[in-house]
Amino acid sequence: MPVDMTKHIGASIVLALGAIVSTWLIINTIADIKAMERTVQVKGLAEQEVSADTVIWPVFYKDADNNLDELMARVDEKNSAIRAFLVLQGFDDEEISVSAPSIVDKYAQEYNQSERGFRYVAKAGMTVFSHTPDKVKAAFSQLSQLAKQGIAITQDDYQNRVEYMFTQLNDIKPEMVQLATQKAREVALKFAKDSDSQLGKIKSARQGQFSIRDRDSNTPHIKLVRVVTSVEYYLAD
Structure with missing residues (x-):
């Protein structure tokens, strides 16, 4: 059968116009979306x-001696004095925790053999954990009372700094x-x-x-x- 060219051309024109219109709609839709965004x-x-x-206050000190028994006896005395001081400053037993002393035997170390000094060095004390920072600030200002008893609280050590939270x-x-x-x-x-x-x-x-x-x-x-x-x-x- 002969092909009706007129109908074929018309259909092509319709398809082309449809594609143009669709493209125009898509472009304008994208433009509208971008404008909205x-x-x-x-x-x-x-x-x-x-x-x-809340405050954490490490109350620590160092002591040294050549006699370990005498050193430990002095540590016990100083711990008792510190606890009494803290109780006097208003802290409860629940706020105070005693740490086991750390003992270093310098003779057992391989370095500094020429400058040994005291053989045993102890680091001891206790930690205050309190929800009343004002009590710590007040007690901190009274540390001279411990110094008068021969107890020098370590304050320049980063590990012993007062921590406020x-x-x-x-x-x-x-x-x-x-x-x-x-x-x-x-x-x-x-x-x-x-x-x-x-x-x-x-x-x-x-x-x-x-x-x-x-x-x-x-x-x-x-x-x-x-x-x-x-x-x-x-x-x-």
Whole structure:
């Protein structure tokens, strides 16, 4: 049968027009989606100063002697004196834990053979774990009473430093996250205003990790809590 060329050409034109229209629709749809997804990413910072609620205070000292029995007897006497001092400062037995003394026999070491000094060196003492940092600060200022009894508390050793902690982070988390989010929104509103746009809804939000550090080196009992929230907003013309 002869082919009807007119119908064939017409069908081709229809298919071509359909493809053009489809392409145009796809392009405009993509353009609309991109226009809808104009966004701005901002960060909001929240900081709060808090007081430490828990403290660990290592109360340690060193002593030395050539006679181990005499050294250990002196360690027991000094431990009793330290405990009495701590009780006088208001600490309960539950807040005080005695550590086993660490004894070093310098004669058993291969180095410093020419400068041995005392043969036995003891490191002993106890640790205070308290939820009342003010008591520790007060007791710390009275260490001269132990010094008068011949007990020199080690303070310059990193392992024996007083450690202040803040353990009530969960109580202030919601308020700080809300504040950080508000700060982020303020930044986003300013950006939208400067770019002649309208701020839309939140597309995504991410809470950063909380950090707790000393406010400064002179006041370790005062902590600075910090969190950064990242928020992405839609923008509209």
